[in-house]
Amino acid sequence: MILFITSFSILSYLLGSIPTAIWYGNAYHSIDIRLHGSGNAGATNTFRVLGKKAGSIVLFVDALKGFLATSLASVLFYMHQVDWQTCVTLKIFFGFLAIIGHLLPVFCNFKGGKGVATTLGMVLALHPAAALASILIFLVVFAISHYVSLGSMVASILFPVLLTWGVFGPVEPAIIYFGIFIAVLVVFTHRMNIVRIFKGTENRMYLIPAKK
Template sequence: MEVVIIGGIILLAYLIGSVPTAVWVGKKYYGIDVRQHGSGNAGATNTFRVLGKKAGSIVMAVDIFKGWAATSLAVLLLHWGVIAPDQLIMYKLILGVMAVVGHIFPVYVGFKGGKGVATLMGMVLAVHLQVALLCLGVFLVVLLLTKYVSLSSMLAAIAFPLFLLLPVFRPEPLLLGFGVLIAVMVVLTHKKNINRLLQGVESKANINPFKSK
């Protein structure tokens, strides 16, 4: 029975992550499939680029919430007595990863989604709130200074394992290893963005507070 419950929760985490926020917002309110414009990704970065600040902010907020909600399902497993307290971090990571996989390969729209950075941020918020808030601060500062969502995402991801190394946090080895892994993965999934940044042709996000698109 426990295996069935765990399997069902893992599937639910994937389905939550699969909610194609960018696609649904773009089609319903703008008549645009963001996957057919810009970078072709169905994520917050491309939504900022194609639809502007308002739509991009909504998509980013919902995608962050997806990651947080799916990861937090592990607390239910603990509450139901399905997992032990020392397994909580492990299952949070498993469920969070499934949400990110769902965002990248969403079942609802032909398995063509985004890069999963916002959903990953939501996952990190549920796993380690303090470090996640520090990384969110890095993201926002870099975004405001450069207007590059891709650069902001990469630096925030790299900052995660670095912040975990601070003596005040004393992270579990599993969490630290995961932090290094996600930093590498985020950088690797942004190779095209890195090339465009180096060439000076990367698109900037529309984050002008006096202008909404």
């Protein structure tokens, strides 16, 4: 059992550490995404610099990293190695390691992205209904403000709020505590974006580009 948990922990971190934006940019566009746009190695900057196709691929893979890492706990549950409550705890633990991997990837000198897409994948595996609600909240805020960063922060903050209010029925307390922690983490990693929003210098993005 200890061997399983240790192995899955390492695997979760390594999954999160896959620098999708960097590898994709180098492989298909011969550029280092960190030297363009905001300099962030994530999906948003990939959308901005390389376009919708590249951004969509990076977003999907980064979310998949979090989803797969979190789902590793289900393997132990279906193998009858842990009960459901322990499974939920391990889901949070493995998913969090994937997020840490994305923030501090071993494959590129521990300098990664902001972890929003990987967090989304984790939440989809942990609580699909709440994840879909968060996506809807993100899209509404983004459509109104055109700030990806603001949409990400508002969605992450409202995620534990919705769970606390019981919108989706009874929820394991550990998931709510995790949601609060993630909200704080997302806001912290976007602290410079907050400064730029107040200064009016934050980059805007548009789902439908304005016609020239």
